[in-house]
Amino acid sequence: MIVRYQHPLQAFRQLDREFDRLVRLGFGRGAVRNSPEADVYTEGSDLVFTVAAPGVGTEDVTVTLEGRRLSIEAERRRRESSEGDRYLHRGLAAGRLSRVFTVPEGVEPSQVSAELADGLLTVRVADAVRPAPEARRIPVREAGPAIEAEAAE
Incomplete structure (x- = not known):
């Protein structure tokens, strides 16, 4: 058996x-389409996106900002095989990676920078996190009666 x-x-x-x-x-x-894994976090007043992009070179990455839409696209190329190479298993898929994020209102392209190292693409949006407005107490005053009526005898 x-x-x-x-x-x-x-x-x-x-x-x-x-x-x-x-x-x-x-x-x-x-x-x-492949949607890569990503971490989104803040560092001080910066908004940071870290996207997994293994096997991708800097020439294959495009980061664009259109309004509030931050688009990250990359092309992972298939490894060229030499004569005599024999694959037992091909698990690294070639193709496009694409991910879209929404950034705060008023972000300019000059605030955005990107770095690729060790298979991780880090996109930083400088000064994107605004401090939350401080809560202010509004005084409430007492008003007189809205309707004045005379008593009928």
């Missing part, structure tokens, strides 16, 4: 591949 090991998540992986195949058939290859 032959005992064959199957990974516990194999059925879900197959379902994911089948879903992608059906979407490509129905909507074309461009419909399947």
Whole structure:
């Protein structure tokens, strides 16, 4: 008897591949896009986006600001294989990475900078976080009765 090991998540992986195949058939290859993982946080008054972009070079990354929409796009290229190379498994997908964020009102392109290091793209929006307005107490005064009536005898 032959005992064959199957990974516990194999059925879900197959379902994911089948879903992608059906979407490509129905909507074309461009419909399947990768949305990379990202962290969004503040450092002082700066707003920082750190996006996972493994295998991407600086020449393959585009960061654009249009109104309040910050778009990050990258192209991950397939590794060129040399003669004699033989892949046993290809798990690093080539293709487009795309992620869109909304930034606060009034952000200018001059406030945005981007760096790529160790497979992480860090986009910094300088002075984007405004301090929350301080709550101010409004005095409430007492007013007289709104309706004055005379008593009938």
